[in-house]
Amino acid sequence: MSTEASRAGEPVDTPPADAPADAAGTDTVAATAAATGTVTGTPVDTVTGTPATGADAPLVVQERAAPQRRGELLLEVDNLGKHFPVTSGAILRRQTGAVKAVDGVSFSVRKGETLGLVGESGCGKTTTGRMIMRLEDPTFGKITFEGHDITRMSQGQLRPLRRDIQMIFQDPYSSLNPRQTVGSIIGAAFRLQGEKPKQGVKAAVQELLELVGLSPEHYNRYPHEFSGGQRQRIGIARTLALKPKLIVADEPVSALDVSVQAQVVNLLEDLQDELDLTYVVIAHDLSVVRHISDRVAVMYLGKIVEIADRNDLYERPMHPYTNALLSAVPVPDPSQRGNRERIRLQGDVPSPLDPPPACRFHTRCWKAQEICKQVEPPLIELSPGHQAACHFPENTTVSATDAVAQSAVAPAGGDLPAAPVHKD
Amino acid sequence: MADKSKRPADMLDGAPTTVEEPGRPPTSFLEVRDLRIHFPTDDGLVKSVDGLSFKLERGRTLGIVGESGSGKSVTSLGVLGLHNRRNAKVSGEIWLDGNELVGASPDQVRRMRGRNMAMIFQDPLSAMHPFYTVGAQIVEAYRIHNDVSKKVARKHAVDMLGRVGIPKPDRRVDDYPHQFSGGMRQRAMIAMALSCDPELLIADEPTTALDVTVQAQILDLIRDLQREFNSAIIMITHDLGVVAELSDDILVMYGGRNIEYGSVDDVFHRPEHPYTWGLLGSMPRLDRERSERLLPIKGTPPSLINLPQGCAFNPRCAYSELTDGKSTVERPELRETAPGHTVACHMAVERRRRIWADEIAPKL
Numbered sequence: 001m002s003t004e005a006s007r008a009g010e011p012v013d014t015p016p017a018d019a020p021a022d023a024a025g026t027d028t029v030a031a032t033a034a035a036t037g038t039v040t041g042t043p044v045d046t047v048t049g050t051p052a053t054g055a056d057a058p059l060v061v062q063e064r065a066a067p068q069r070r071g072e073l074l075l076e077v078d079n080l081g082k083h084f085p086v087t088s089g090a091i092l093r094r095q096t097g098a099v100k101a102v103d104g105v106s107f108s109v110r111k112g113e114t115l116g117l118v119g120e121s122g123c124g125k126t127t128t129g130r131m132i133m134r135l136e137d138p139t140f141g142k143i144t145f146e147g148h149d150i151t152r153m154s155q156g157q158l159r160p161l162r163r164d165i166q167m168i169f170q171d172p173y174s175s176l177n178p179r180q181t182v183g184s185i186i187g188a189a190f191r192l193q194g195e196k197p198k199q200g201v202k203a204a205v206q207e208l209l210e211l212v213g214l215s216p217e218h219y220n221r222y223p224h225e226f227s228g229g230q231r232q233r234i235g236i237a238r239t240l241a242l243k244p245k246l247i248v249a250d251e252p253v254s255a256l257d258v259s260v261q262a263q264v265v266n267l268l269e270d271l272q273d274e275l276d277l278t279y280v281v282i283a284h285d286l287s288v289v290r291h292i293s294d295r296v297a298v299m300y301l302g303k304i305v306e307i308a309d310r311n312d313l314y315e316r317p318m319h320p321y322t323n324a325l326l327s328a329v330p331v332p333d334p335s336q337r338g339n340r341e342r343i344r345l346q347g348d349v350p351s352p353l354d355p356p357p358a359c360r361f362h363t364r365c366w367k368a369q370e371i372c373k374q375v376e377p378p379l380i381e382l383s384p385g386h387q388a389a390c391h392f393p394e395n396t397t398v399s400a401t402d403a404v405a406q407s408a409v410a411p412a413g414g415d416l417p418a419a420p421v422h423k424d
Numbered sequence: 425m426a427d428k429s430k431r432p433a434d435m436l437d438g439a440p441t442t443v444e445e446p447g448r449p450p451t452s453f454l455e456v457r458d459l460r461i462h463f464p465t466d467d468g469l470v471k472s473v474d475g476l477s478f479k480l481e482r483g484r485t486l487g488i489v490g491e492s493g494s495g496k497s498v499t500s501l502g503v504l505g506l507h508n509r510r511n512a513k514v515s516g517e518i519w520l521d522g523n524e525l526v527g528a529s530p531d532q533v534r535r536m537r538g539r540n541m542a543m544i545f546q547d548p549l550s551a552m553h554p555f556y557t558v559g560a561q562i563v564e565a566y567r568i569h570n571d572v573s574k575k576v577a578r579k580h581a582v583d584m585l586g587r588v589g590i591p592k593p594d595r596r597v598d599d600y601p602h603q604f605s606g607g608m609r610q611r612a613m614i615a616m617a618l619s620c621d622p623e624l625l626i627a628d629e630p631t632t633a634l635d636v637t638v639q640a641q642i643l644d645l646i647r648d649l650q651r652e653f654n655s656a657i658i659m660i661t662h663d664l665g666v667v668a669e670l671s672d673d674i675l676v677m678y679g680g681r682n683i684e685y686g687s688v689d690d691v692f693h694r695p696e697h698p699y700t701w702g703l704l705g706s707m708p709r710l711d712r713e714r715s716e717r718l719l720p721i722k723g724t725p726p727s728l729i730n731l732p733q734g735c736a737f738n739p740r741c742a743y744s745e746l747t748d749g750k751s752t753v754e755r756p757e758l759r760e761t762a763p764g765h766t767v768a769c770h771m772a773v774e775r776r777r778r779i780w781a782d783e784i785a786p787k788l
Contacts, residue, residue, distance in 0.1 A: 120635040227724045257491040262706035262720030291708035328640035330665030331711045334688040345637045
């Protein structure tokens with residue numbers, strides 16, 4: 001993986017793939033252009049159901065422009081991976097394989113930004129989140145937080161950092177100790193870090209309760225006295241106790257009812273504005289991610305296949321998998337029923353024990369060619385701030401892709417494949 | 425209903441929708457009249473379903489939406505007669521194809537269950553027996569209702585698995601549920617539910633546990649099978665996207681009651697109940713950028729033991745002031761506001777429509 005590719009979200013002063021672009025053969029340009037447009041029609045249509053006329057697209061983007069929070073880098077993840085060993089034998093436990101839960105992901109998060117990590121179950125998004133928290137030790141790769149390499153830090157070294165990186169868990173029923181009062185659950189953060197708030201722990205906890213929309217009188221109650229949404233608020237209050245800089249939220253709203261989910265989403269957004277928080281939000285719900293994120297990374301089988309600004313990704317997805325994901329989400333508008341062109345993926349996600357070679361999506365991809373089975377497409381920037389790992393990306397005519405494909409093929413010694421032939 | 429629909433819309437308000445004469449078989453394929461399902465508990469009587477009525481025809485799909493605890497799943501179990509009569513008090517009438525089910529003997533209901541009506545459960549891993557192969561479970565269901573040999577039943581099971589898109593069904597039929605992936609288990613359960621060609625299929629959150637790409641496959645499958653068998657489907661879900669794609673009609677439940685009912689167009693494009701507005705406003709959208717924040721419903725769903733006085737939604741309703749004080753005193757009746765569109769709200773129809781058009785719709 002090239003260094004340009006690994007630094008997602010780095011300011012793009014120098015378009016990384018510019019130089020090799022010149023080397024691209026014109027035949028392949030045409031081939032890719034043909035491959036991008038024709039298979040699914042105009043992919044933006046398939047998602048929004050509205051004709052993607054030039055006038056429409058920018059209008060939508062303007063409504064809520066990407067926030068001007070181009071702060072400094074807070075978190076950097078470089079070629080991070082986690083392989084879980086699979087062993088057999090009762091006495092002599094021999095390793096017979098590895099579940100490649102995460103297999104080399106790279107991204108970075110800036111201060112004040114929200115990065116969404118989406119993908120289907122088993123794609124490694126939760127393991128990635130847990131590795132950032134150092135709840136899981138990476139097999140390889142590097143995690144840099146505020147300039148410090150935290151990948152191999154011991155638990156003792158990590159402890160002071162824990163106050164800066166906090167996590168919101170998915171299930172508000174199992175993440176709160178049923179035998180502790182709300183006061184001691186939230187107060188534990190102060191106790192463990194030896195922090196003595198000026199106003200006293202109790203007053204500090206009550207302030208936190210108010211901050212997340214609960215009443216200070218709830219201090220002496222137990223978790224079972226609260227509804228799911230309120231419990232999630234308690235979890236958020238605990239997360240916020242030590243004024244963290246980075247919050248990893250793993251499916252923060254997926255256990256909640258839709259009306260309560262909206263309350264919690266709004267709360268997370270308000271807190272971000274108020275306290276200048278940075279979020280990494282892990283979720284499978286693409287609508288929630290669209291609403292909450294500034295940038296979105298799509299994962300498939302342990303790899304990031306596409307990463308881009310929120311609107312860019314949803315309006316102009318480049319990777320076929322992103323496209324398929326977006327078109328699979330049911331849209332709550334009956335008038336669009338039947339108008340939307342759907343991409344139906346066949347079968348299930350392959351096992352991470354033995355992922356397909358080269359491009360991992362090629363077994364389910366309708367655009368897959370010979371090259372996809374032989375050469376892994378690198379994650380490269382195809383338009384400013386928009387990276388995708390695909391030999392035949394959609395919604396782009398950037399010739400850089402071909403250059404990359406070509407340079408990737410060259411060491412393997414094979415010729416470029418003939419112009420792609422479309423299946424179905 | 426039929427003659428009422430000829431009247432102009434503004435005259436419709438004020439006429440409570442009449443429940444048809446009890447005891448007489450209806451003309452609809454499925455008709456539920458004034459269904460009440462109550463559970464006596466140590467804390468009090470839990471009124472999970474409290475006076476629910478609806479109709480459904482063959483080949484149509486009814487979507488039931490609402491928050492958890494609104495009585496959706498209890499209703500579906502009630503239609504199938506799956507409540508234990510010792511813990512649950514069920515009253516009202518459920519007519520399926522001319523047969524009344526609430527008063528029927530457990531034996532009669534058992535004969536219809538599986539053959540005339542079947543259910544797809546939310547979690548296929550817990551709905552299937554881990555000890556028996558998938559094939560054995562389909563064979564069992566099939567042989568209970570059909571007098572056939574094991575061999576014939578097995579062939580049928582293989583056919584069904586193939587129909588729902590399981591690759592190599594002749595081999596997979598001998599697999600155990602844990603050997604299937606989540607999507608395949610859900611397909612296998614659909615195969616089981618459809619093994620006797622039921623006329624009524626109840627799908628209770630059939631895709632909630634699944635990934636979006638698999639969800640899309642399952643929804644396509646349900647749609648195709650409905651076209652093939654002309655079944656009536658009750659689709660219970662909290663996902664308005666799923667409802668919008670699949671349903672013909674929508675019933676919005678709150679606190680165990682029907683608060684809005686109408687065609688999918690009515691409910692999504694001309695909703696009149698503030699709770700329905702809240703549901704639509706809470707939803708992040710994938711298909712477009714929202715200009716503002718989400719508009720959640722304040723508060724939490726009510727306790728079914730102690731429903732609020734008057735309109736059950738009034739403590740959470742932003743418009744309860746506009747009802748001349750009625751909302752805290754009197755429970756609103758379901759009234760027809762347009763042909764086929766009924767709403768239970770004290771606000772005047774004109775006012776509701778104005779609020780929707782001026783305040784709610786532009787923000788969605």
